[in-house]
Amino acid sequence: MSELGRWPISCEIPVQWGDLDALNHVNHTVFIRWMETARMHYFIACDFTGLLESEGIGPILAGLKVDYSAPVQFPDTITVHTTVTRLGNSSFDMAYRITSATKGDGSVATGTVSGVVFDYDAGSSTPMPDSLRSRIEKLEATGSG
């Protein structure tokens, strides 16, 4: 059986000045936007995006949870790491970990999301196709975990 949670995908994003809010640190919603960008890179890497185009089957976000551990300022560059931690029948969980160039190894925020595999034509959830499941497992196997 394949192992999940091996953090195969990450991306670097420079902080933008407009990410700051009136408290002079990056607004807490921006961390969640960064996680979303990493998620989409993951979906491209496992071709979930291709499945949406060809068969109308795509992911829907059901919920998220974020813990903030350190503020981020401008200028800085953050890295978002992401991994799939659970593959259910028609649902899945992903985890996120954000680090910053100036703050070093400790994470500035961590998060999890739960997603559902959705058939947009039928308008209901659907089992995750085996081909996608297999590509996710292969992608995780390349992780640094």
Added chain:
Amino acid sequence: MSELGRWPISCEIPVQWGDLDALNHVNHTVFIRWMETARMHYFIACDFTGLLESEGIGPILAGLKVDYSAPVQFPDTITVHTTVTRLGNSSFDMAYRITSATKGDGSVATGTVSGVVFDYDAGSSTPMPDSLRSRIEKLEATGSG
């Protein structure tokens, strides 16, 4: 001949806390987002949105110009007023004026955009259909100008 520039459409939008930037006033890009929202209400009112759905002919933004005259804080409620000021063959101009509940009658920002009528299937600009032109002229005739 019909008159344009009569400001038929406006919408009220409360300032959100997250609209503030590190200088503790509403970030300058937010004013442009407010203008966009008013523009879309205008496009719904003249059924430019319907034309896009039925015939694949819709607006494209070519350029914009904004002048800022006063900062906006939280909490406050702004009103965006908009009007079509020019109807060309396959292009058009719109103007915007933003006022705020706490600042009174003077505008906090004004702007203009130039747009192009675009045939998304053909991938090129196209003359504005007479039916749309007529609806815009009727909408402007209802203005408070």
Added chain:
Amino acid sequence: MSELGRWPISCEIPVQWGDLDALNHVNHTVFIRWMETARMHYFIACDFTGLLESEGIGPILAGLKVDYSAPVQFPDTITVHTTVTRLGNSSFDMAYRITSATKGDGSVATGTVSGVVFDYDAGSSTPMPDSLRSRIEKLEATGSG
């Protein structure tokens, strides 16, 4: 002993066109921005904002959890309801419930945040002043709960 969780504060916010993402519904981070706006209205109502200005003691967001139950489109108007559900020694929890004019009574999203009372001069958490605690309890007592 005072009761919490009585939902005393709410605010209405019209959806902006730019809130939509490439899936043509309001991006999931926007819901969290709406919750933040309601939170700041709550902090103004209980004068947490005044405490920050006068004594340098203010709230810090430690974590959040959001569940999404229905997509939101443009145009629409949402209402964010918020309440304090727990007052600890130097921490507190708040809950959020978002409804939409077009979707009716059911919530489109719910959320919770955990916050910490922070002394910005000392750089550490601090017990919640009794005066603030009392104002929150009075505010909750006015709720519709």
Added chain:
Amino acid sequence: MSELGRWPISCEIPVQWGDLDALNHVNHTVFIRWMETARMHYFIACDFTGLLESEGIGPILAGLKVDYSAPVQFPDTITVHTTVTRLGNSSFDMAYRITSATKGDGSVATGTVSGVVFDYDAGSSTPMPDSLRSRIEKLEATGSG
């Protein structure tokens, strides 16, 4: 006399998925946020930010103009180039040019802003200090122009 308009500062920013709007390309306000980030890097490079902290003299945005020439998609990486094109007594102009990794050398958008040197304590515009003027001229002299 020193030459301006030599494009000394640029920064690379990856497109985020959330930058896309319902038309499936990067929303037009995001281009303006990118320009703002480049502007702030310029202000750090010429220490306009230091002047704000030490003497309360900083920039205020008076107006902007943007022309859009090509849509940007996700994923892609853009580069914003910026330069000061005019130094007045208490005002200045800057120009921006955005290119994209996938679109090649042609710009996807260009823009200009006009700014004012503002004394935040006095609440009025103020002549640009010679020291700042000199640093801007030196910075421009390093440009690739």
